[in-house]
Amino acid sequence: MESLDKLIASLKKFPNVGVKSARKIAYYLLRQNNDYLAELGSLITDLKKDLFICSECGNISDKDPCPICSDPLRDRKTLCIIEDVEALSSLEQSGLYNGLYHILGGKISPIDKSDFTEEAAEFLKKHIDDLEAEEVIIATSPKVEGDMTYYTLLDTLRDTKAQKVTRLAFGLPVGGAVEMADKMTLHAALEARRQVL
Ligand SMILES: [Zn+2]
Known part of the structure; x- marks a missing residue:
């Protein structure tokens, strides 16, 4: 589960997110469909492109x-x-x-x-x-x-x-x-x- 651990470690860096919340968000994401995850991923990837x-x-x-x-x-x-x-x-x-x-x-x-x-x-x-x-x-x-x-x-x-x-x-x-x-x-x-x- 290395990728899940890495995700939790990344989420933990968000403001006001501790390890518990980071885990909650990670498991929430795990339950979502691929389209949603792909869209979220590209929004994050492109965030700084035009700014x-x-x-x-x-x-x-x-x-x-x-x-x-x-x-x-x-x-x-x-x-x-x-x-x-x-x-x-x-x-x-x-x-x-x-x-x-x-x-x-x-x-x-x-x-x-x-x-x-x-x-x-x-x-x-x-x-x-x-x-x-x-x-x-x-x-x-x-x-x-x-x-x-x-x-x-x-x-x-x-x-x-x-x-x-x-x-x-x-x-x-x-x-x-x-x-x-x-x-x-x-x-x-x-x-x-x-x-x-
Ligand atoms: Zn200015």
Whole structure:
């Protein structure tokens, strides 16, 4: 049953999936017909074929630059720094924010790096300076690892031409994240953002 073990090991890497759930999913898949499995397999295989990482903001899109960066109606002087595309989609769905984004990805750079690398810092600095941003809003989540991100970010931002740096006032419990916030909380967090640099 080597292939089944391998499948379980792969599924275990999914967010919030432990070994028990991974086994459950694997046995569920075993019971499905071949057409379904083939379709699921090809969806996964093709997932990254037509997607790009936006060269300006780090968003995932089928165009580069992404539709947000190329939208002339957005406020191009305000840049919001977020951790991942999920945070972007909840801010977008809230309709409360009309500026641009910079996505750090994971806990930082796009897709699978886990540290705020020199490269990620340069990417961010260039974005801010190219836009001549008037306000940079830090919206990383207030988790412990998010906070370490925050201090590294501050050091990087000191080095840019950003006129003002603010941070969302979360009002969320520790462990809360932008993607979990409802519209009212997000509104309050944006309204009460405070200047940090
Ligand atoms: Zn973009």
